[in-house]
Amino acid sequence: MLISLTFVLYYVYAIIPSVGSRIFDCPSGWETYINHCYKYVRYPKKNFHEASLACKLDGAALVKVEDFAENEFIKSKIKQYSRSLQWYTDATVNDNVRNLFVWRSSGNQIRKNLFWIDETEMQREGSSIIYSQKGNMVGWSRSPDTAQLSYICEISRVEAFPILKRTRDYGYGKLLRNRNEIRKGPTITIDAADTVIIESSKYIFLECVADGNPRPVYKWHRFQDNTTVEVTALDSHYTLTNGRLIISNPIDNRDAGYYQCSAENEFGKVMGNIVLLSFAYLGDFSNVIPEPVYADAYESTSIHCSHISFKPAITYQWVIGDMNFVRTTKQKYMFISRNGQLYFSEVSSADMGEYRCLATLFIKHHINDVDHIPSQLPSRISNAIRLIVRNKISKGKWGPVIHNDFIAAFPTQPTIGDDVYLECFAQGSSDDSNKMIYSWSKVDGKFSDRVILSDLNRVLLIKEARWEDEGQYKCTVQSQIAQDERVYSLRFQNKPIMSMPLKPQFVDIDSKVVWHCEAFSKPNPSYTWYKNGILLRTSEDVVISANILIINVAKKGHHDGMYQCVAKNKYGTTYSSAQLSVLAFKPNFLRSKALTNIKGAMGGNITLLCEAEGAPQPNITWKQKGKEIMNDLTASRIQQLPNGYLRIQKLNANDQGIYSCTASNKFGQATLTFNIVVTEALVITTKPQNTEVNVNETATLRCDASYNPSMDTVHEWFFNDIKIDFENNQHFSLSAEDPVGGLVIRNARIQHSGYYTCIVKSTINKIKARAFLSVKGAPGEVSGLAADGENIGRSSVHLKWVPPPDNGFPISIYTVYSRSIDQPEWKLQRSKILMSSIRMDDTGFHSVTISGLHSNQDYQFCISAANIEGVGDLSRPSSYIRTLSSPPLMPPKAVTGGGGKVKTLVIEWSPLEIWEQGGPGIGYSVYWRLKTNIGENWSNERIRGSLSSFVTYVADKFYTEYEVKIQAFNDFGFGPNSTIHTIFSAEDMPLGVPVNVFAADYNGTAMDVTWDPVSDTREVMRGRVQGYQVNYWDRDKDEPIRYSVRQYNTEGKTVVIGLLPNAYYLVTVQVFNTAGLGPVSETYLGTTGMEAPGAYPTEVNVYSHGPDSVLVTFRGVTVESVDADTVSGYKLCCWKVQEKYDLEKCIEVGLVSQYVVTGLEKHFLYNVRVMASSAGGDGKRSEATYFTLGGQIPFDQSQFDVLATASNLSAIKILIVASIIINFILQL
Template sequence: MSDSENVRHGPVFTQEPSDSIFPMSTGDKLVFINCRAKGNPPPHYRWKVDGRDIDTDSDSSYSLAEGNLLINNPHFINHGGVYQCIATNAFGTIVSREAKVQFAFLQNFSRKPRNTVTVREGQAVVLLCGPPPHYGEMKYSWVFNGQRSFLQQDARRFISQRTGNLYVAKVEASDEGNYTCAVRNMMTNATVFSSPTPVVVRRDVVMGEYEPKIEVQFPDTLYVSKGSSVKLECFALGNPVPSISWRRADGNPLPGKIKINHSTGDLEIPYFRPEDAGVYECVAENSKGRNAARGQLIFQNVEHLQWTQILKDAHMAIDANLQWECKAIGKPKPRYRWLKNGQPLTAKERAHVDAGRLTISTIRLSDSGMYQCVAENEYGSLYASAELKVVASPPDFTHRPVKKSTVIQRGGEVVLECRPNASPRAMISWWRGGELLRNSKRQMILEDGTLRITNISKSDEGSYTCVARNHFGASSSTGSLVVKEPTRIIVPPLSSDASVGQSLVLPCEVSSDSSLSPVFKWFFNGKAIDFRRQEHFEMIGGGFSGDLMVRNIQLRHSGKYVCMVHTEVDTVSAASDLIVRGPPGAPEDPIVTGITETTVQLSWGSGPDNHSPITMYIVQARTPFSIGWQTVKTVPDSVPGQMMHATVKDLSPWVEYEFRVVAINSVGVGEPSMPSKQIRTKAAAPKVAPVNVSGGGGARGELVITWEPVPEEQQSGEEFGYLW
């Protein structure tokens, strides 16, 4: 069993009785009405019906099975009613919701013979069913001359499911015979039959034609709730047999979901909605005239009750003030009432009820018990329950003693808590040795009993005792206060700069109370440095020194460094900035314009200077004939760091070139930019003649001339050739 199950508490319903209709049938019958509650100690139960206590000892019809009520051989009249379950244990009593219990039954018809009905041919007739006592949904039918099948309804014959009566609009000769009303209980499935009603049709005088007369119609006003199904009956007597039609009196069309039985004239509206409300009209017509009947369907805006705020158990000290509130929503708007231990709670000197709000001031032990808030309207009720435990006890420091030892720095502030369990709340006083402490400039006893001392000095060291008293007794708890010298950083890290590849030490040295052991932590850009994983960082020193060594510094090590020192009594920190200088980053987006035979205009964007200003740029070029990148001549010869364009000169005509730019600062040469788009210089007349020209040999009359060809990169244009 868990601790929560071991806690002693009042009863709480886990199952409550609900509205029920039980079918009645012959033979022995046993009906259960459910009720179950948890509690420690386990609750015992009793029941009420229609407000009267049920005595299960003297009334053999009733018995209990745990909390459930058993009804033996129930009688549909004697045992129908409103039932309520009541659960009680040592902490109080709660009552369940009220449950309406009914029994579906159907008694037999009287066997008394029925009178003969004589009617003229062409006349209308109404045969009364006169059903016996019953409860539950009934279905009415008629049997003609003992036939196995029930009489079929049509435009001439109609059976009302409200009264069971049979209506014949115009009697024919074939209608003569015996008529028996059959009533079926839809819950018990029992069917009973009336004595036959003989009908004699007089043929000597035939009834003449006459205008319709509506004999069966729905109520003038009908309230309908959302989602329910509505069936409207309308039937007229007349000769000729009248036809039935429906319309809305406001001129709006009938809803498309409406079902009309054209043979009987019934109209059914399933799933009623607010827009279905209005005045409905049934019209009966024949050749002699018309007759109409109206009725209004009114939307009944009913919403089930539901809680939006319920009660919570309250364990409160004696003399405290209780405020409980419950809230429910529903239509119509709910009313509230309150119960204590199952009985109506009346406003008294200390108790005040305002709808769903209950307040009790200066609680006493006698106020302990089970309370219930009941929200109700015409269509139902909700019960919310909670337990009020009023606690009365002397002060007890067992679970929350004064802290045994509190260490604080000189000049700091200390808060010593005194929080005993006590009901009612204890009066608190503080003592140092044998001296009663009083409020002063530096020390103050707060309303909750906490002792606060500011600007602590060495003289404040010692033992402090909290004494707690209430009506039921007194108790005390003692703790000691130890004052230490504050920690100070005497050699802080200084903001500095370094070049990539160098190493440096950021110092952090403290002075602290000799009895304390400071713990050093370093943070880089807000994140704690993990010395086990970061090879560039190392903590050096020891004791009251925790210097940070940064080895082989890289650009990414620029940022803010914080040395944080923790001791048992305080925390101090110091910060510094480290700037790492490195060769410049790569220039951006070199663009070539102004292309001639031997020059181009080149421009670019500056890259990062990495904390050291760019002093100059150099331009490099690459052709299909060069080995890698070569530095080229520019105007100006040396491009200064603040200039981001230059003219590249002394290029070869009609050669494909790519260019890139390199930045230089005092730290070194940076990374080159990305290459520019490949371009070709314009063509020009060749400026280089063939070399090593010689002649000789050959046949008589011939001269063979030889030379070294001009290199392709010096041919200066297309269709290069030699002329002699």
């Protein structure tokens, strides 16, 4: 029969002396919010009634949300625990009134629109109100009571003290003098990581480190031919030292592949993550000459980079001409995307030329300490891709219009932890008078502080992406004439992340074990289970269902071992490991800290602690002077509490004597005897004991005092002799189990280690007791970090430091960060420095050599230590230390050249950054020689300073191939040479002359000019043909203005536009290259045609004609100008309003006044315009007429002009016309 919890709590608190208004701590495993405790039970899932009962067994109830702040707290914890689960609350739908929501426990009504995700979730079927997630939103939804869900229990902190559970650990039932005596199975603390080898190395290593006692034995396996093979058995070039696998002289076809570490001792075996060892690779571009790219002037275009194979990644750059790099910060109308394409917002004839794509191998980072990124990563340059721009009439200012390829995300399927790039690029004219301005916003939130904008704000970078970075990102592009915007929905994929990892289980023999693990990932993971490295399947005694493992009857010696839950999706695999120990032993008091000789004050209270350990869990019975004590919580002055302790209240002389606590199970029993002496004085009956606790765990120090209730007493706690302020320190509170004198240190920190003193004062006397709390966790902060002045090299320093406190767990690794005056951002310099790599001297200093530094640079360092519990704080930065000077260690990059003045050779390069120069006195040695003179000596010139170009005289060696290389030097010597590049000397003035020049009328304002192209040879052109210049002037003017137009291609024809109708022009043609123009051709006399019709057709009407046709009628035009030609016919232009007007799709209908247009579609709105044609060209177009298959749609221009100004007329027209038309179309 269950006793009313409310009555029990009332009775207990009525007889316990008041402790004022202090609030007590929540039990272990419960979350605290203000004055309430919350327990989030993910597994096992239950239906509503089972969940409600489970909460009641703890004296709690399903959660009831009172206000907005409490709702936000609950939502934050739900996001923390799992995004995929749903959680029962106490709320329900009233059975009699639809959409009336109430709390079941109280019957109070809930506001209808309180915490629902949205209206749809509120209208779902089901009587229970639950917490759920929809997209990024967490809030209320509905569910049937029968659904198996997680649930949230809630209880007042005042009422939480009966929820008492003793946790088991590796020392349960054992007497251990220190932590080193704890025997346990292996746990991998440092796992290997994917490793990329860039260039040949003498050796590389993969390493994993495991904790365990006895010390684990390591093995490495390689996946090969659908099986795993122990690596050290393959070949002698593999060496295994502890967990480090060393591969000597690694080569791709032998050593690349997937590897896995395992660690094993007498308690079982665990496997580490599967890691990939790969070799970086960059192939070659095809030798096939790419097809030219054709583009119309004043339109947008792009050039695709030719295909190249690579591993793991590459970056792109583009080169114009002989080797002039595209600089998008200067050439602002160009954009280089991470997809390799070069985009132009608007192209012109000046952009005509040859473009080459430069691909460079890219390595994000290196995990392996022995690997290093070489000074020059491999790169390849493609064959020239020719861009040919066709002459067109300028459209004036237009755009911006965001290109269809954008917004683009890289990587295309981003995962958590990636650096994610969002790119935005718009088409349109952009110059100083019409600049395109890019901006970004997050539609559903704010940017994180890891967002960086670059490349004129066209690129948004999210560093090390997290879940909260998901959302809608909007790019807006503005100019003086228009604006465009586009939204991109950023969603992440990820490998499984263990949101509910396995924890060690210490279970009773013959008990049922239900083990859950949970991983969050997109897409959802699949689960497998392993025991001691062997795949588990459902059997008679073990049931496996996805992420749940059930052992119905745990047997010692059979089910003990190391278990692993493995979550896997296409992005990776994650392991969670823990030990299962099946316990079977008779009760004992080996770890009991209870005092057995206790003094209690007359009329006071005392508590006797029966801290027995046994498996199965012991039953507790008490005797007083040999007679069993009958327990009655509601009435008795002597009570056995739920945790087995015995509490005696209002002590009197008869309570003095011997008490015994007996703990028993099926394996036997053990008894602990107490002697109570009743005195008149104030006494401490239970003193605080020295205690160890891990960081973030909760420690409890008991301090029970016995005193006569008629005395006024005060309990106080001091930490390192400073009184604890409970009101202003969230880490300290009074114990729920011992609200009078017990102290709880919640979420303990390292700084909470120290002496705690309990003081009890009365009007008669004062007594005190103290104990030491040791908080175990990550190491402390390294101190005394400095560089050894006697061991400083050109690229290395020897650091030494005083090791920090290990805080209870041995230090396993150190990590070093560095920065320099010239590169002030902190960066990871060396990670995973194992203790085996650390030197220790007689003075206690630790030291290590840090390499990979730049010469002649002032560096600061900081360092952190880590152990199995985590990473300690970074040390204070060291003093600056300068590395020794050396010759430059890197060659100059981006060696290019070409162009320049006639009879010169121009050589260009990117100068070394200041931190790459190695020492003072930087300069460059420039080498060049004729490419045909391979094997001969180089010409050489040394120049001082941080220069980037050099020009030398080469006389008549115009447009000749030269080999060039650059070498940096300083006061300490010469650095390595760059790779050899081939460039051309400057071109000379062309000798070729175009012949057979001919000009004829194209229309009334243009001429068609043709000629025979010049031979594009070095002898004729003294370079390469860049294009042709057509010169023209009016024959009939005395002092004519001479005009010219250039075309940047090798074709022998062009159309000269913008001329007067019915006029005569003299024409010449010249070829040109980068040096200038060649000789003038012969002069030819050409003429333009008659003027095009000046009027446009009127009275355009459209009538329904057939199932896919309409009849268009119009009134023609009359030619009145003497310069205009006779109308030869009419053109009819028809298009869908959402499509772009295209003159080439206009239909020539002849000399008619009506025409049937066919091939039309239902439910579309069309535009039609009509123009007259003659030999002089096309005339003006008629006003736009709107129609559908049902016929013409009336639209009176005059009704709308008054509504709009010149700047917004088009937009207003569209909106008004659309509103008139939509219903009309839908009625068809």
